[in-house]
Amino acid sequence: MTQPATTYGPLEQVDEYCWRIPPTYRPGMRVPGLIFAHPSQIDKILADKSLEQVANVACLPGVQVASLAMPDIHLGYGFCIGGVCATDPHEGGVISPGGVGYDINCGVRLLRSNLRVDDVQPRLERLVSRLFGRIPTGAGQSGHYRFTYQELRQLMREGPAALIPRGWATQRDIDYTEARGCLADADPSAVSQRALERGTDQCGTLGGGNHFLEVQVVDQVFDEQAAAAMGLAQGMVCVMIHSGSRGLGYQVCQDALHQLRGVPERYGIVLPDRQLACAPVLSEEGRHYLGAMRAAANFAWCNRQLLMWQAREVFESVFEKPWSQLGLELVYDVAHNIAKPEDHQVEGHTKRVWVHRKGATRAFPPGHPELPPPYRPVGQPVLIPGDMGRASWVLVGQPGSMARTFGSTCHGAGRAMSRTEAVRRAQGRQIQQELSLRGIVARARGWRGLAEEQPEAYKDVDLVVEVVHQANLSKKVARMRPLGVIKG
Amino acid sequence: MYEFFEHTADIGLRVRAATLEELFAHAGRGLLALLVDEPDSVRSVQSLTIRLQSDSVEQLFYDWLNELLYIFETRRLLLGRFEVRLTGDLTSLEAQAWGEPLDPQRHRLGPEVKAATYHELMVQRRDDGWFAQAILDI
Numbered sequence: 054m055t056q057p058a059t060t061y062g063p064l065e066q067v068d069e070y071c072w073r074i075p076p077t078y079r080p081g082m083r084v085p086g087l088i089f090a091h092p093s094q095i096d097k098i099l100a101d102k103s104l105e106q107v108a109n110v111a112c113l114p115g116v117q118v119a120s121l122a123m124p125d126i127h128l129g130y131g132f133c134i135g136g137v138c139a140t141d142p143h144e145g146g147v148i149s150p151g152g153v154g155y156d157i158n159c160g161v162r163l164l165r166s167n168l169r170v171d172d173v174q175p176r177l178e179r180l181v182s183r184l185f186g187r188i189p190t191g192a193g194q195s196g197h198y199r200f201t202y203q204e205l206r207q208l209m210r211e212g213p214a215a216l217i218p219r220g221w222a223t224q225r226d227i228d229y230t231e232a233r234g235c236l237a238d239a240d241p242s243a244v245s246q247r248a249l250e251r252g253t254d255q256c257g258t259l260g261g262g263n264h265f266l267e268v269q270v271v272d273q274v275f276d277e278q279a280a281a282a283m284g285l286a287q288g289m290v291c292v293m294i295h296s297g298s299r300g301l302g303y304q305v306c307q308d309a310l311h312q313l314r315g316v317p318e319r320y321g322i323v324l325p326d327r328q329l330a331c332a333p334v335l336s337e338e339g340r341h342y343l344g345a346m347r348a349a350a351n352f353a354w355c356n357r358q359l360l361m362w363q364a365r366e367v368f369e370s371v372f373e374k375p376w377s378q379l380g381l382e383l384v385y386d387v388a389h390n391i392a393k394p395e396d397h398q399v400e401g402h403t404k405r406v407w408v409h410r411k412g413a414t415r416a417f418p419p420g421h422p423e424l425p426p427p428y429r430p431v432g433q434p435v436l437i438p439g440d441m442g443r444a445s446w447v448l449v450g451q452p453g454s455m456a457r458t459f460g461s462t463c464h465g466a467g468r469a470m471s472r473t474e475a476v477r478r479a480q481g482r483q484i485q486q487e488l489s490l491r492g493i494v495a496r497a498r499g500w501r502g503l504a505e506e507q508p509e510a511y512k513d514v515d516l517v518v519e520v521v522h523q524a525n526l527s528k529k530v531a532r533m534r535p536l537g538v539i540k541g
Numbered sequence: 542m543y544e545f546f547e548h549t550a551d552i553g554l555r556v557r558a559a560t561l562e563e564l565f566a567h568a569g570r571g572l573l574a575l576l577v578d579e580p581d582s583v584r585s586v587q588s589l590t591i592r593l594q595s596d597s598v599e600q601l602f603y604d605w606l607n608e609l610l611y612i613f614e615t616r617r618l619l620l621g622r623f624e625v626r627l628t629g630d631l632t633s634l635e636a637q638a639w640g641e642p643l644d645p646q647r648h649r650l651g652p653e654v655k656a657a658t659y660h661e662l663m664v665q666r667r668d669d670g671w672f673a674q675a676i677l678d679i
Binding site: 310 | 613652653
């Protein structure tokens with residue numbers, strides 16, 4: 054179906070949900086920009102500088118095909134949130150910490166269960182209360198699990214598989230985690246002392262900001278086959294966990310940005326934005342960051358594993374049954390702030406490229422060999438944490454992602470309102486009460502946490518999901534409704 | 542003194558002071574106001590010396606904010622009063638800082654601050670004193 058060419062500022066409409074920034078838009082662009090968005094979002098995108106960030110990323114050495122943005126696009130550090138790009142090391146391709154984010158391997162995991170709403174509703178207050186009491190949230194909270202620096206290095210090298218002998222993970226947990234929870238070639242020695250100090254008591258803590266642990270119910274199933282493959286069904290109670298690499302990861306990013314000062318110039322790289330600090334993948338500096346980034350990513354998977362373990366234990370105490378009997382199995386775990394070496398088709402050839410996903414999720418299609426066997430017929434689960442008080446989604450990767458976005462899709466709803474504005478608007482409102490009126494039990498460290506994350510502060514996740522669904526990047530499987538949430 | 546400004550998913554801090562030393566002190570105070578709801582509730586019962594060396598005044602300002610975050614995160618120490626001395630070339634500082642350990646009974650924590658970033662980082666001498674700005678990733 055062809056659409057008449059329509060210009061929206063510098064954007065050319067490619068199809069109903071795809072918009073192109075021509076490479077002539079800015080000198081230095083090596084490839085076009087491609088933004089996946091609903092037409093109703095375009096005004097907002099033109100108004101903030103996220104479009105500029107997409108164009109800037111198109112200037113990076115070795116960038117392949119296009120600089121991409123998902124429909125949850127908003128302003129970020131160097132890369133926009135929702136930004137995706139792939140670089141080819143053999144064309145001087147670079148690795149950029151801004152294309153991963155401060156929270157390395159921020160991501161989401163989902164547990165299914167044998168519980169239904171009627172099982173949980175009578176005990177919901179107690180459940181949320183105990184989750185909140187047990188799981189450290191927000192700033193200044195130490196975790197219940199302590200690791201020596203040597204043990205931390207093992208976690209960074211091996212990921213949550215290292216937790217199996219300690220009884221805090223099962224092999225199945227590992228098998229149903231993206232990359233099996235371990236990026237190869239992690240280099241714990243590239244992680245600074247300061248990062249270790251920050252991480253030492255934070256493994257198994259939720260953190261603050263938009264991190265949360267949510268008890269949800271499957272509200273609507275859109276694809277029966279995919280839902281069945283994942284063990285999901287309408288009315289089923291699930292648990293969604295959104296967190297990342299904590300202070301360890303933030304420090305690794307900070308260290309890298311510090312170390313990369315002056316480095317692009319040394320390699321003759323001219324950057325349109327200093328925040329796109331980068332180094333060639335095949336360079337000392339590039340290798341150093343990649344070693345540290347993978348170590349932090351593996352730590353993040355350990356963090357989400359321990360968060361899940363604590364949640365399982367709380368469910369055990371509330372429902373007085375072993376978690377395995379409650380069916381609290383891991384559906385999947387996805388990263389949405391990461392860079393990975395992946396094989397993709399570029400102009401008819403298979404190339405190993407470094408895919409940066411900054412607020413974007415991998416979405417491998419049916420048949421992809423990396424998927425656990427039960428998911429190969431249906432595609433990789435994609436977990437989209439919605440905003441507090443509204444929906445979250447489970448999708449599956451579709452062939453369109455491999456064709457158009459280096460195997461990527463959106464990650465969540467994206468902020469529409471700044472945090473200070475959100476707090477201003479919330480003053481005088483009782484967020485907790487408002488959520489309660491909707492039947493949602495929420496516990497946070499302070500009202501500011503709730504106010505900053507109020508549903509109105511986020512774009513409409515349903516719209517974002519609709520766009521990726523229509524663009525064939527990932528297909529709707531189930532929509533989840535929150536019952537209870539804990540956050541920092 | 543200091544104020545916060547909007548920046549989509551993060552928070553911006555702007556600081557103004559007559560002298561550079563006061564600028565750093567106010568910035569520390571501003572950071573505290575982000576970390577806890579009532580910065581005035583932080584008592585000066587403990588002190589420590591902070592020494593930093595950088596290669597520019599902007600980098601020093603960035604290191605200062607990140608150092609205070611690091612101290613809070615790893616030692617749970619809230620710092621609210623500062624006496625800052627800078628070297629002549631404005632690339633090093635030595636500061637006395639006062640505060641107290643985090644007390645969940647009295648201190649209500651604000652957002653988790655990941656880092657002070659290089660984004661829109663600025664330290665400027667102006668006609669009426671000094672101005673600095675940093676975006677904090679939260």
